Amino acid sequence: MKHTYTVVGLGVFGSTIALELARLGHDVIGIDLNPNLVSDIADRITQAVVADARDEKVLRDLGVHECDGVVVAIGEDIEANILVTLIVKGMPKPKVWAKALNPNHHKILEKLGTDHIVHPEHEMGLRLARSMIYPEVTDYISLGHDQFTVEVRASEQLAGQKMEALHLEENDLQCLLIKHLNEVMLPPPLRYEFKLNDKILLFGTLGNLRKITKYL
Known part of the structure; x- marks a missing residue:
C-alpha cells in the first residue's frame, strides 16, 4: 500500500x-x-x-x-x-x-x-560493535524485554549440519525460518542440512542468543 x-x-x-x-x-x-x-x-x-x-x-x-x-x-x-x-x-x-x-x-x-x-548514532554504534564481535549476525530487531529476532549467516562450521547443531531447545531459542538463495523455508524443516551462507532467523533473549554463537 x-x-x-x-x-x-x-x-x-x-x-x-x-x-x-x-x-x-x-x-x-x-x-x-x-x-x-x-x-x-x-x-x-x-x-x-x-x-x-x-x-x-x-x-x-x-x-x-x-x-x-x-x-x-x-x-x-x-x-x-x-x-x-x-x-x-x-x-x-x-x-x-x-x-x-x-x-x-x-x-x-x-x-x-x-x-x-x-x-x-547510538543505534548504529551498537550495531557496529555487535557486528565486530558477532560477525555471523547480519541483522537484528529488539522486541523489548530483552527479546530479539536475529538473522545469522551459516558459516563453514555450520554448513552440512542439521538444526540440532545449534542447540536451540536447551537454550530456549526458536528458529523462525531459513532462507537458502531465493527459497524461504517457513517453518524450517528439522532435518534440513544448512548450506554455506544460508540466512537463519532466530528468536530468543540476547543472553541465550549469545550462548550459541560458538555453533554458528
Whole structure:
C-alpha cells in the first residue's frame, strides 16, 4: 500500500530515510532550510521544498497534516526539532518519528507524545560493535524485554549440519525460518542440512542468543 511521508531535515540521516521511502514506492515530501540539501534530493523524491518547518501554516500548505507519517530528522537545532515535533503532534493523522540527540531531548520528545524516538548514532554504534564481535549476525530487531529476532549467516562450521547443531531447545531459542538463495523455508524443516551462507532467523533473549554463537 502506497503512503505519503514527510521528512523534515535533509542531512545524511533525513535524506537517507527520504530516498529509501521513495525507493520503496511511497510519496515523500522533503523539507529543509538549506537550498543545497533540497537541490541534492529534489529529482529523487516526490517534492523537495526549501521552507521553515517551524511554521505550522507552511506545513499545512504542503499537506503535511494529511501525511501518514512525519520524520523529524533535524539533527543540530534541538529547539527546532522539538518545535516541529510539537506542531506535527498537534495534527491528528501523522505518526511522528523524531531524532533524539541526547537523553534529556529524548525525555522531552517522550512528553510530547512522539510515536517513535530514534537515536541513530547510538543505534548504529551498537550495531557496529555487535557486528565486530558477532560477525555471523547480519541483522537484528529488539522486541523489548530483552527479546530479539536475529538473522545469522551459516558459516563453514555450520554448513552440512542439521538444526540440532545449534542447540536451540536447551537454550530456549526458536528458529523462525531459513532462507537458502531465493527459497524461504517457513517453518524450517528439522532435518534440513544448512548450506554455506544460508540466512537463519532466530528468536530468543540476547543472553541465550549469545550462548550459541560458538555453533554458528
